[in-house]
Amino acid sequence: MTFVLHSYPDCASHVVRMVLEELGATYRDEVIDMSAGAHRDPPFLRINPRGMVPVLYDETTGASLAETGAILHYLVEQTGRLAPALGNAKQRALYLQWLFFLSNTLHADAQLQYYTERYVGSDLAEDARPNVHARMRQHFGMIEDTLAAHGGPWLLGDTLSVCDFYLGGCARWSQIAPRHAPLEPGAVGGHPHLKGLLSRLETRQSVIRAFAAEETPVSAYFLAPVRSVHTTDNAG
Template sequence: MTPIYRLHYAPDNASLIIRLALEELDQPFETVLVDRRGGALDSPGYRALNPQGLIPVLETPDGPMFETAAILLWLGDRHGSVLPDATSRDRAWCLKWLFFLSNTLHADLRILFYPKKYMGPDPARQEDLRQGVTARLVTHLATIEAAAENTPWLAGDRPSALDLYLACMMRWMALYPEGRDRSWFDLDATPRLKDMLTRLEQRPSVALAQAAEGLGDTPFTQPVYANPPEGSAT
């Protein structure tokens, strides 16, 4: 089948979430490696696709799309299975948690990873910010663990867009920023989410992503830094 999608990605970036969704939906796609280190995010060509200069971008028949949650929602509406359709009573529940993941959890992760962008060059102020945001992240994970108790759309039998988004973010919590104490992140504190990550590692979609981006054998439960076969672009 001729691919109708083109995913602009870098290994172990937010594009991984979209790669997993495309694989789960059995949609053929092409990939374009974005040379972050070489300044591709600020190139006129990339900024024409995403004015914010961020990853991912998914080129679609309806034009280029950016923002991870927007792409997931669009793919779910177009191809089904990873999100309930517009007539489902589960739709409202999934949308509120999808945007919680995007607007709250993912936003706090960006603060953790890039405190200088928010607090300037003062290391002490950056550290204060990191301490505050890690406490928030622990609370967020406990909240999501509770939300997963009685729904098929989060940590259920079949992966949803919520599962894929959350799994990648939990991977990053365990790995980044490099060289810092991450004792605050305790996978055993969220047993439903840990079980979800374990089951995801058995999915064909994850095996394909592992091979493409060099994610190791246990990319979610015992993650290692990516060793992409075509080389890192970050």
Template sequence: MTDLPPLAEEKRFPDSPERYRLHGSPDSANFIVRMVLEELGLVYDYAPVDRLISQQNSDAYRRLNPQGLIPVLEVPGQDGPMFETAAIVLHLADTHENFAPAIASPDRGRFLKWLFFLSNTLHSDLRISFKPERYVPEAQVAASLHAGLIRRITGSFGHLEAELSAQGGPFLLGGALSVLDHYVAACARWAQLYRNEGKWSLEATPHLRALLERLETRPAVCKACELEGIEGKPFTEPRPAHLPGTTA
């Protein structure tokens, strides 16, 4: 039996880009990916997705992410575009060996559990709380769902506050900055800005506030904010982004 010759690189990965390409719209979940790309000092292209005209639901975009959700990162060498923010930032951190503990490290498990918590609990709840009427059209039921989600979101920030306190800060893993911190910072921003109606604030979470203040001074975070059209203090005194394509 003869081994078949390997397929040419371009045949195996016909859509693999030459360099990272981030698809996003201002202040959407791509903001988290953007902060991480900037922290890692990576070169990338940016493809704007106009949410005002629902471009995320176009056939072309759904070929990148069948859910029609932002962000997508096209990754050199991968056999398809990546979606899901946590998967993307984990991939970037692992590939570039920064902002995540190494696989054999004793804090890897702690890192993973909080990353999954941020993705499948806090971020997920926030997303539903922004537009509860998408899930339950009746106004009263939607209002009640929203109230329940705000309680859960407040509880989730409470868990993160307790972890920060237990680790002694300044970051979620303790002394080392990781992609968890960028993820939680964006969630804290959106929780204050969108459909929160003053129900959650940083008052009850002083350790989280200190983490956010620290992140706000990082050059990579400032650069990401500038590119996303986010002005002022993005996490402790958030104001809506002002670039076209922004939606609440």
């Protein structure tokens, strides 16, 4: 398996990179310089008309796809790893439920937090912020309750899955959002079970390699993170 990852440091492509590293996959980067607006240039728009990274190209199958959640599920399907086995219907259902929640709610709300002006206009952004923050806090609180209830180390319980890496990304983005938009660290790290999961995640060799690959010089990736020098207001 060889992949090309259309990426930009410290944004959504980072979740895919952590998973590729965890899988031990061979991949190379095609960096889309978002700080220079390359994601809006015709060559990249031909690859992803929505002008967003990540995009993953699978050289083995010829498949190319965007959307973080779809890419993660594609990797699960191709490798049979980082998700419960297909035959384990109950756990697999849980996996699908979380993956969709992460993609269509947590990541979507993190984008609302990141790009508030895009949704409500700059005049109303400050007014919208408290509600957006409240939603994000509520999501992390619900995840904490889930982890406390099953007592396992990962979102699905005992099984490490792509969902844990996606959760890590969302936790990070919610705390490094631009200008006055970041959540206070306690909204994530104040939850002991969530903190435990993220601490386990950020000491995995795959995660350490993924951050080193993007030269993101921070020690706390998911818990009380600081913005990396690469982070643009297009991240998240």
